[in-house]
Amino acid sequence: MTAQKETDHQLVERVKRGDKRAYDLLVLKYQHKIVGLVSRYLRDQDEVMDVTQEAFIKAFRALPRFRGDSAFYTWLYRIAINTAKNHLVSKSRRPPDSDIDVDEGEFHDNTAVLKDIENPENALATDQLEAVVYKAIDDLPEELKAAVTLREFEGLSYEEIAEVMECPVGTVRSRIFRAREAIEKKIEAIG
Amino acid sequence: MTDKSKESLSALLDEEASEFEVHQLLRGFNSDESLKGSWLTYQQVRAVVRGEKSLTSDQHRHLHTRISQAVAAEGLPEFGSQYGPLKGRSFVKPAAGIAVAASLVLASFFVLQTAESPEPTRGMVDSERRAPTQAIPAQTVSNQMKSGSDNWATRYTGEDVELTELDDEKQRRLREYLNQHDRMVRMNPNARMVMFENSASE
Numbered sequence: 001m002t003a004q005k006e007t008d009h010q011l012v013e014r015v016k017r018g019d020k021r022a023y024d025l026l027v028l029k030y031q032h033k034i035v036g037l038v039s040r041y042l043r044d045q046d047e048v049m050d051v052t053q054e055a056f057i058k059a060f061r062a063l064p065r066f067r068g069d070s071a072f073y074t075w076l077y078r079i080a081i082n083t084a085k086n087h088l089v090s091k092s093r094r095p096p097d098s099d100i101d102v103d104e105g106e107f108h109d110n111t112a113v114l115k116d117i118e119n120p121e122n123a124l125a126t127d128q129l130e131a132v133v134y135k136a137i138d139d140l141p142e143e144l145k146a147a148v149t150l151r152e153f154e155g156l157s158y159e160e161i162a163e164v165m166e167c168p169v170g171t172v173r174s175r176i177f178r179a180r181e182a183i184e185k186k187i188e189a190i191g
Numbered sequence: 192m193t194d195k196s197k198e199s200l201s202a203l204l205d206e207e208a209s210e211f212e213v214h215q216l217l218r219g220f221n222s223d224e225s226l227k228g229s230w231l232t233y234q235q236v237r238a239v240v241r242g243e244k245s246l247t248s249d250q251h252r253h254l255h256t257r258i259s260q261a262v263a264a265e266g267l268p269e270f271g272s273q274y275g276p277l278k279g280r281s282f283v284k285p286a287a288g289i290a291v292a293a294s295l296v297l298a299s300f301f302v303l304q305t306a307e308s309p310e311p312t313r314g315m316v317d318s319e320r321r322a323p324t325q326a327i328p329a330q331t332v333s334n335q336m337k338s339g340s341d342n343w344a345t346r347y348t349g350e351d352v353e354l355t356e357l358d359d360e361k362q363r364r365l366r367e368y369l370n371q372h373d374r375m376v377r378m379n380p381n382a383r384m385v386m387f388e389n390s391a392s393e
Contacts, residue, residue, distance in 0.1 A: 007203070011213070018267055020267070021220060022217060028255060029203075031251060032251065035251075036243060036245060049257070057261050057262065060265060129239060151205060157207070158205065173202055176205070177198040181194075183236055
């Protein structure tokens with residue numbers, strides 16, 4: 001079982017025992033991805049948010065039927081796609097012929113579609129955020145920059161980064177956290 | 192919000208947080224709004240560096256609030272008897288108490304019998320088999336345990352035992368055992384033990 005699947009499995013088990021906070025955390029974990037997915041089907045920002053919300057509610061109601069054979073995210077992904085398609089049908093619009101594969105979806109460049117849900121104000125904020133993030137990464141001390149770059153750009157695990165950087169996993173974890181802290185402070189500074 | 196919880200948050204984003212940290216974060220999210228804010232910022236940064244354009248942090252926060260409120264308004268889904276509340280089972284607690292007490296009495300009886308038994312027990316070494324067999328008073332056993340003269344005794348007194356964190360595999364097996372136990376108890380409240388399959392490696 002992957003680390004992701006294991007964490008999600010624990011959270012799902014908690015929800016099944018009545019802990020709604022665990023579902024809240026699952027929402028926080030995946031709402032970015034689900035928004036990205038839904039926005040490939042819908043262009044209007046309000047619709048994207050409505051359908052994303054609906055998908056999470058449907059998943060919550062359907063949790064008793066989730067057996068854990070697949071990863072929670074894969075299951076949620078399917079629900080979100082069906083919800084988006086049903087929404088299009090209900091609005092008498094034609095859903096796309098083919099689905100986006102869940103694995104492909106992870107790496108799919110959704111820039112083109114997401115641009116459609118941006119208004120000029122959002123676009124400005126996004127551009128500004130992008131500039132601040134890249135500047136903040138550039139300004140990081142070398143060891144923090146290396147750790148966060150290997151994680152975010154290369155997608156390496158902590159263990160792999162520890163091997164590359166020849167340091168303990170705990171140090172990698174701490175460096176990545178400190179890097180994120182520094183970036184967050186720069187973002188807060190722009191409001 | 193402490194640096195420790197934020198470090199756990201950062202590890203969670205990378206799927207590197209331990210189960211204990213996830214548990215702490217669950218409590219943290221409930222009481223500390225800034226933790227949620229940091230989480231959304233971390234995700235926003237990730238989206239930027241990976242070239243994914245997304246909603247703004249405020250929009251995500253707003254969306255999350257909407258979903259949370261909608262989920263809060265929902266009743267808990269029906270998870271069947273396995274997870275359902277134990278209705279009309281007021282005898283469960285007393286029965287559980289009796290079962291635990293009975294297990295303790297049985298365990299104590301077994302320990303005393305083993306100590307006093309004139310017959311060699313399975314697994315004894317030859318030298319122990321050749322030793323004169325006589326009843327050993329419980330007090331003597333206790334003294335032996337304290338003095339650490341027997342290996343098994345030392346092992347169970349807790350002295351000289353170093354506590355170490357369980358490795359991932361053991362944590363997984365413990366969790367699996369606890370989940371299985373929990374399910375069994377819910378199905379049959381009188382059952383208090385489940386068999387855990389030993390792996391060949393143990």
